[in-house]
Amino acid sequence: MAETLKFVYVLILFISLFLVLIVCDSAFVANTETCITDKDCPNGRNYIGRCRKGHCQQRLVR
Template identity: 65%
Template sequence: MVETRKFVYILILLISIFLFIIICDSTYIPITRTCITDKDCPSWKNYTGRCRKGFCILNRDR
């Protein structure tokens, strides 16, 4: 009975961590800097700056 409860708790913990990683990895970081081309936007580690609708948006490199 106790082993089953521990297993369920660990399973819930691992699933919640997995979902948290998926949600955080899929978000993008908007930058309110105005731009005309992609070269106007800064790039950071693992992110590439792209110009979309006149504003810079950082997209994660894959």
């Protein structure tokens, strides 16, 4: 009985972690500003703005 309860707790923990990751990823809204050069696109803390086909795209910094 105790092992089943522990399994349920661990399962709830993993599911909640995945839900938090999904919500955090969906909160990031891509920037769709128009641009001519890479300098026209804003840079953030974790990404670099690049101009591709007239629109700003963000690339993650690693």
